[in-house]
Amino acid sequence: MTTALSVNLNKVALVRNTRHLGIPSVTRAATICLEAGAHGITVHPRPDARHIRADDVRELHALLKQWPQAEFNIEGNPFHNLMDFVRELRPQQATFVPDSEGQFTSDHGWNLAVDGERVKPLIAQAKALGVRVSLFMDADPAAMPLAKAVGADRVELYTEPYAAAWGTPRQQDELQRFAAAAKAAQAAGLGVNAGHDLSRDNLTDFLRAVPGVQEVSIGHALISDALELGYAATIRAYLQAMGRAGQ
Numbered sequence: 002m003t004t005a006l007s008v009n010l011n012k013v014a015l016v017r018n019t020r021h022l023g024i025p026s027v028t029r030a031a032t033i034c035l036e037a038g039a040h041g042i043t044v045h046p047r048p049d050a051r052h053i054r055a056d057d058v059r060e061l062h063a064l065l066k067q068w069p070q071a072e073f074n075i076e077g078n079p080f081h082n083l084m085d086f087v088r089e090l091r092p093q094q095a096t097f098v099p100d101s102e103g104q105f106t107s108d109h110g111w112n113l114a115v116d117g118e119r120v121k122p123l124i125a126q127a128k129a130l131g132v133r134v135s136l137f138m139d140a141d142p143a144a145m146p147l148a149k150a151v152g153a154d155r156v157e158l159y160t161e162p163y164a165a166a167w168g169t170p171r172q173q174d175e176l177q178r179f180a181a182a183a184k185a186a187q188a189a190g191l192g193v194n195a196g197h198d199l200s201r202d203n204l205t206d207f208l209r210a211v212p213g214v215q216e217v218s219i220g221h222a223l224i225s226d227a228l229e230l231g232y233a234a235t236i237r238a239y240l241q242a243m244g245r246a247g248q
């Protein structure tokens with residue numbers, strides 16, 4: 002099975018928002034990622050619009066019509082602004098994340114023993130619109146049957162604890178825990194996605210150890226790598242521009 006790579010463009014928008022120039026362009030970033038072979042685009046339009054804004058979500062949705070194989074994954078809290086995007090745009094996938102408004106970054110999955118009953122009708126609503134629903138979940142095998150019971154199609158395993166343990170003596174224990182959670186999800190009839198702080202360094206070990214991951218969504222490390230891998234070519238381009246002035 003091939004794991005799909007969905008590129009999270011939040012951080013491109015974060016830089017763009019520090020000026021009124023429209024650069025770096027979120028849609029151009031999406032085009033370059035898809036042309037390079039990425040399988041999808043992820044955004045997390047937070048209620049405070051600190052990075053991805055509503056217009057970005059609409060423009061990406063329009064752009065992705067030119068990429069019928071690519072998937073658009075919109076993340077967010079369905080009790081805040083996510084359902085508006087789901088109803089308006091019907092992306093291929095909505096990832097429900099239990100973040101508070103203004104949260105620094107996502108740092109936990111759903112507690113379905115508490116939120117399951119109120120999240121259930123929103124999952125049904127999204128699915129009735131043809132939108133696949135993935136629930137952002139901690140890697141707790143016991144919680145997976147609950148995710149199935151409330152109607153989710155997939156779970157996205159919250160991988161920050163694995164990323165933090167990577168390269169330390171805790172790495173193997175974390176990998177075992179994530180593998181057990183993935184197996185429990187699959188046994189319950191759910192698909193498995195994964196994301197948060199995945200990187201070029203920690204991704205290979207994760208995909209080797211955790212079976213059947215259908216999609217990884219990666220933003221922070223990937224966009225940071227794109228900057229670092231791009232510095233040298235960019236300096237050459239600027240020196241050429243200066244050279245054309247005879248310098």
Ligand SMILES: CC(=O)[C@@H](O)[C@H](O)COP(=O)(O)O
Nearest residue numbers: 011045076098106107196197
């Ligand atoms: C759900 C998740 O783990 C990440 O997508 C997270 O949404 C990243 O959000 P920020 O880019 O705002 O940190």
Ligand SMILES: NCC(=O)COP(=O)(O)O
Nearest residue numbers: 009196197198218220221
């Ligand atoms: N769902 C996780 C995601 O989209 C990206 O998270 P990160 O790589 O920015 O931590």
